[in-house]
Amino acid sequence: MKPIRQRVGRILKFTRFSFRDLVASAAPTVALIAAACVAAYLIVDPAPPRQVTLGTGQENSAYDRIGQKYAQELGRHGIAVTLQGSHGSRENLRRLNDHKVDIAFVQSGSTDQAEAERRGLVSLGSLFTEPLWLFLREEKGHAPIARLTQLKGMKINIGAKGSGAPRLFRQVLEVNGVDVKEVQASQLDNTPATIELLEGRIDGMVFAAAPDDPLIQMLLQTPGIALFDFTQAEAYTRRLPFLTHVTLPRGIVDLGRDLPAHDYQLIAPTATLVAREDLHPALVDLFVQAAARIHGGAGWFQQQGQFPSPRFSEIPVAQEAAKFYKDGPPFLQRYMNFWLANFFDRMWVVVVALGALILPLSRVVPPLYVWRIRSRIYRWYGQLRAVEQALEAAAPGELEAVCRAQLERLNDIEHRVNRLSIPLSFADDLYGLRSHINFVRDRIQNQLRSSTE
Known part of the structure; x- marks a missing residue:
């Protein structure tokens, strides 16, 4: 039996298909195709980074708390978000321009379209309204201030250095024919300024923040502190197009105590999510989807689904964000986790590379x-x-x-x-x-x- 098996093995050896020779012949071609695919995958459309830096705001501010929500949302997808506090929009813009942060909260009106395009900045959409709050001390025996021209000579904290409030308030004063130099302006951080106001060392202070900011909530309920009513709010929105007219409804702060006692008309820029144009498209998708979950509900000044929005920003909207607002999340991300969907979404690059190489090299x-x-x-x-x-x-x-x-x-x-x-x-x-x-x-x-x- 053994000689027979040896003869059969010898016959098969001399007649079988030479797989080894086929592999040796195809190996250089396969290696070249594999190298081209890897290069296309890594260089043409690199994988999104697993870490991103988000510029927020002052400690315990709305930006700070919302930034923590974004960190939680992206953390579910394996993206580590490093929060970098600041004094506000102007400082965040500087850090974006200096490549110190990848994405940041910026108030509308903090820059203009030409400047944003020159710096390579894009908007991921407006997130929520940030009314301009002007709190003033009430003086017994004096009628409440009804016009901004009455602020001349008063001590007003116009917002922290680096925030968007000082620039915004200057613009509001200018359309009233008031130069900021006619006001005894200071630029303390919000918490020290609030203390100064309560102690009576300043006459008023300016915020540009969401209504759930703890300091705003406190001042709205503090006796002797009055909120300025922008009765000409609609006119302001025509003069300064990045502003919107919002109403603080009667009783919204405390229905039982009827606070406030009447409707207040306010003017409001919007908080926008601004990034450098080189932010990976997949991260743009993730941030916009997170924004929809965080800001999509109803609030004091917004209806369900009103935000996030591509409107209310002077900064051009990123292409991926515009796609989201038009068509919703990317198709694959509706049914797969982020990394798997991103992998298949990027596979078209490999398919193109394969199509370009396989046909000629296969010959x-x-x-x-x-x-x-x-x-x-x-x-x-x-x-x-x-x-x-x-x-x-x-x-x-x-x-x-x-x-x-x-x-x-x-x-x-x-x-x-x-x-x-x-x-x-x-x-x-x-x-x-x-x-x-x-x-x-x-x-x-x-x-x-x-x-x-």
Whole structure:
């Protein structure tokens, strides 16, 4: 049985398809295609980073608390969000321009479109309204202040340095014909300014913040502190287009105590999410989706689903954000986790690379395979030629010895050829080589007989 198995194994060895030769022939092509795909995947459309820096606001401010919500939302997808506090919009803009943060909260009106485009900034949308709150001390026996022109000579904290409030309040004063120099302006942080107001060392202070800011909530309920009513709010929105007209409804702060006692008209910029234009598109998608979950509900000044919005911003909206507002989340992200959806979304780059390389390179593999198989046969023709040249170069007296030496060499060649592993489809080449070996052997034997006669 063992000899039979050996004979069968020998037959299979000499007749099977040469997978090893196919792999060796295709390996350079496969390696080239794989390298091109990896390069396309990593360079043309790199994977999104796993860490991003978000510029927020002052400690315990609305920006600070909302930033923590974004960190939680993106953390669910494996993105670490580093929160970087600031004094507000102006400081966040500077940090964006200096590449110190990747994305930040910025108040509308803090810059203009031309400046934003020049700096390479894009908006991911408006998030919520941030009314301009002007709190003033009430003076007994004096009528409440009804016009901003009445602020001349008063001590007003116009907002912290680096925040958007000072620029905004200056613009509001300018449309009233009041120069900020006519006001005794200070620029303390919100908490120290609130203390100064309560202690009576300043006459008023300006906020530009969401209504759930703790300091605003406190001042709205503090006796002796009055909120300025922008009765000309609609006119302000026509003069300063980045502002919107909102109403603080009667009783919204405390229905039981009827606070406030009447409706207040307010003017409000919007908080926007601003990023550098080189922020990875996948991160833009994630932030906009997080914004929809965080800011999509109803609030004091907004209806359900009103925010986030591509409106109310002077900064151009990012292409990916505009797509979200038009069509919703990317198709794959509706059914898969972020990283898997992002992987398949980026696979089109690899498909293009494969399509560009596979068709032309696939035509190279078959000829390489044929050449590799036949080269194992053809190299023995060089050995046969060497045998013939040895006969031709032999001197008449040495011919017999040379013939016998070349016959031994030819037998060795034949023995090695018989051990060649050749696919069945190339058997004609193998048998052609064997016949040529016999042809050379016959020639040597003829010459040997002639030399001995």
